[in-house]
Amino acid sequence: MERQQIATLVEQYGNAVYGFCLRLAGTRAAADDLYQQTFLKAVELAHKINPAQNPKGFLLALAAKIWQNCYVKESRRKRIAPCEPFPLEDTYELHDSSNLQQSLEEQEERQVLRGEVDRLKPAFRIPIVLYYTSQLSISQIATILHLPKGTVKSRLFKARSILKQRLEKSGYAK
Amino acid sequence: MQNNSFEQKLSDAMRCQDSPTQQLNQQLFAKLQGTPSSVQKSTYSIWWLPAVASTLFSLISMMWALLFLPTTFGRFSIFLLGSHSITFSWLLTLIGVKKFNLKTATALSICKNS
Numbered sequence: 001m002e003r004q005q006i007a008t009l010v011e012q013y014g015n016a017v018y019g020f021c022l023r024l025a026g027t028r029a030a031a032d033d034l035y036q037q038t039f040l041k042a043v044e045l046a047h048k049i050n051p052a053q054n055p056k057g058f059l060l061a062l063a064a065k066i067w068q069n070c071y072v073k074e075s076r077r078k079r080i081a082p083c084e085p086f087p088l089e090d091t092y093e094l095h096d097s098s099n100l101q102q103s104l105e106e107q108e109e110r111q112v113l114r115g116e117v118d119r120l121k122p123a124f125r126i127p128i129v130l131y132y133t134s135q136l137s138i139s140q141i142a143t144i145l146h147l148p149k150g151t152v153k154s155r156l157f158k159a160r161s162i163l164k165q166r167l168e169k170s171g172y173a174k
Numbered sequence: 175m176q177n178n179s180f181e182q183k184l185s186d187a188m189r190c191q192d193s194p195t196q197q198l199n200q201q202l203f204a205k206l207q208g209t210p211s212s213v214q215k216s217t218y219s220i221w222w223l224p225a226v227a228s229t230l231f232s233l234i235s236m237m238w239a240l241l242f243l244p245t246t247f248g249r250f251s252i253f254l255l256g257s258h259s260i261t262f263s264w265l266l267t268l269i270g271v272k273k274f275n276l277k278t279a280t281a282l283s284i285c286k287n288s
């Protein structure tokens with residue numbers, strides 16, 4: 001696969017990969033880095049990409065692997081010198097003034113939920129992001145992560161219950 | 175909280191409509207032009223080399239001790255040192271691979287002329 005074909009992949013799957021990077025990395029700056037690193041790594045591994053065999057899955061797997069490596073380094077760094085990253089700057093969209101309060105509450109709840117997803121361990125966070133953000137099926141996630149389908153299902157189930165518990169603890173249960 | 179409602183909330187929260195900025199894509203394309211392609215460059219990791227070298231040297235020392243050292247204490251000491259050296263070199267390699275990204279850190283880039 002030539003560089004030109006990688007550029008075509010950027011045009012075809014750029015949005016999907018960026019969305020995945022953004023939800024995984026948590027901040028826009030980190031997502032930008034991860035997005036670029038993914039495609040630069042794809043150039044190195046171009047011989048492994050088969051356009052007929054789900055290149056989107058390959059790119060998402062690559063992004064997940066790079067993020068996981070960075071996560072390990074980052075966690076080690078945080079243990080030595082703790083610091084808090086700036087969260088995603090969420091914009092509040094107000095569509096209907098009659099439901100203003102409800103709309104704001106819902107958006108706040110979504111933000112809290114995203115924060116809780118960011119706190120999950122990579123083993124739970126990656127399947128959740130692949131399932132809900134990239135809208136992949138369980139079998140596709142299993143192929144990407146080289147895991148049995150049952151493991152993916154159980155990780156999704158566990159992640160959902162952790163998130164649900166934390167959300168209820170935060171007082172957002174209705 | 176009902177499961178379906180939670181599922182919907184999670185789905186809404188994780189949905190992402192953002193796309194990469196034009197500037198980011200331009201930067202990426204510029205970097206892509208400067209990156210050598212996979213045909214020209216391949217990587218080969220030598221993460222196993224220190225452990226294998228340590229094992230070989232230790233085995234040679236142990237063999238030498240077995241053949242040439244007259245005292246049992248000397249043989250035993252060299253055996254003990256050698257076996258410790260082999261065990262710990264593999265243990266350190268394992269820790270390096272699992273925890274410290276040793277495989278990518280020790281990758282050699284080989285340029286191919288084709």
